[in-house]
Amino acid sequence: MKKLISMSLLAVLDALAHYWVAICGLIVLALVGEWSYGYHMNNTHGAHYDLASCWQGIQVITGAGCIGLGKYLTDSWLNTEKGQYPPLPKSIQEVIDYVRASKSIEADNSCSPSSGASDGTAS
Numbered sequence: 001m002k003k004l005i006s007m008s009l010l011a012v013l014d015a016l017a018h019y020w021v022a023i024c025g026l027i028v029l030a031l032v033g034e035w036s037y038g039y040h041m042n043n044t045h046g047a048h049y050d051l052a053s054c055w056q057g058i059q060v061i062t063g064a065g066c067i068g069l070g071k072y073l074t075d076s077w078l079n080t081e082k083g084q085y086p087p088l089p090k091s092i093q094e095v096i097d098y099v100r101a102s103k104s105i106e107a108d109n110s111c112s113p114s115s116g117a118s119d120g121t122a123s
Helices: 002-018 022-043 051-077 090-111
Strands: none
Touching: 002 022, 022 051
């Protein structure tokens, strides 16, 4: 069961890595759609939606992204030797080591000889 969960988690992460631009585009379209609906409801039906709140979340996320980018650039340009990557946080390194270990175990299991005669004849 644990192996199945780790495999499905890896599949989800792989899909996110391949389609992250499309996912971000869909999120932006959803945000613009939500803002347009609120604008329309405020205009025609007198609703009191706070339209600025749609953009506050974007400001928080982009602000956190800029801070993370600044930290990464500082670590990679100023705190490490030329040609080396900054060290990964311990939690991320543990996940990478776990995935590598599970892949090597799967490779060992798939290449192991089946039970029976070693000379290729069936018993």
